[in-house]
Amino acid sequence: xxxxxxxxxxxxxxxxxxxxxxxxxxxxxxxxxxxxxxxxxxxxxxxxxxxxxxxxxxxxxxxxxxxxxxxxxxxxxxxxxxxxxxxxxxxxxxxxxxxxxxxxxxxxxxxxxxxx
Amino acid sequence: xxxxxxxxxxxxxxxxxxxxxxxxxxxxxxxxxxxxxxxxxxxxxxxxxxxxxxxxxxxxxxxxxxxxxxxxxxxxxxxxxxxxxxxxxxxxxxxxxxxxxxxxxxxxxxxxxxxx
Numbered sequence: 001x002x003x004x005x006x007x008x009x010x011x012x013x014x015x016x017x018x019x020x021x022x023x024x025x026x027x028x029x030x031x032x033x034x035x036x037x038x039x040x041x042x043x044x045x046x047x048x049x050x051x052x053x054x055x056x057x058x059x060x061x062x063x064x065x066x067x068x069x070x071x072x073x074x075x076x077x078x079x080x081x082x083x084x085x086x087x088x089x090x091x092x093x094x095x096x097x098x099x100x101x102x103x104x105x106x107x108x109x110x111x112x113x114x115x116x
Numbered sequence: 117x118x119x120x121x122x123x124x125x126x127x128x129x130x131x132x133x134x135x136x137x138x139x140x141x142x143x144x145x146x147x148x149x150x151x152x153x154x155x156x157x158x159x160x161x162x163x164x165x166x167x168x169x170x171x172x173x174x175x176x177x178x179x180x181x182x183x184x185x186x187x188x189x190x191x192x193x194x195x196x197x198x199x200x201x202x203x204x205x206x207x208x209x210x211x212x213x214x215x216x217x218x219x220x221x222x223x224x225x226x227x228x229x230x231x232x
């Protein structure tokens with residue numbers, strides 16, 4: 001299995017530009033998570049989906065952030081417009097999402113975003 | 117909401133020695149899962165070990181073992197025969213077993229340095 005795939009691995013953009021991060025979960029997993037990691041705030045859950053439906057988006061910082069999961073094999077996290085304080089590493093993770101299961105979350109390699 | 121606390125921001129260990137990383141959590145649930153993740157400089161999040169709360173036996177994975185004290189809500193990670201490749205950030209995580217969601221709660225991490 002290829003694991004969770006994220007693209008791009010690195011993104012440098014200018015303030016005000018739109019940024020789109022992409023994630024392909026592990027095949028067969030039906031839960032997908034987006035995290036943001038910074039030195040100041042640590043690892044924060046932004047949003048998670050179960051069976052392509054957003055379950056909890058309370059971690060999304062503000063309206064500039066949006067996430068979609070149009071099908072079981074693809075998700076995007078979009079920031080529009082981007083700001084320097086959005087600079088962070090963004091992780092996507094997936095799990096089988098079954099209740100009463102020991103299945104864990106498998107993380108992608110992350111996207112390092114720098115907003116100038 | 118559940119909280120996970122890692123009180124040691126940084127730890128160091130001599131190569132080949134043993135080190136213990138601490139983790140405590142707060143929950144009103146009786147059954148749940150606990151995890152330790154490793155994040156090396158590559159930023160990839162790697163599952164190290166997991167424990168089901170209803171199992172009294174402590175989980176073990178090669179040189180990694182846990183000391184799970186359910187009454188004290190403590191879940192420490194012991195690394196034996198430390199190797200240079202063990203140097204990383206280590207995160208403790210909690211996951212509910214309830215049907216209401218499968219969100220993980222992460223601690224703030226402990227940075228482990230291995231001294232040659």
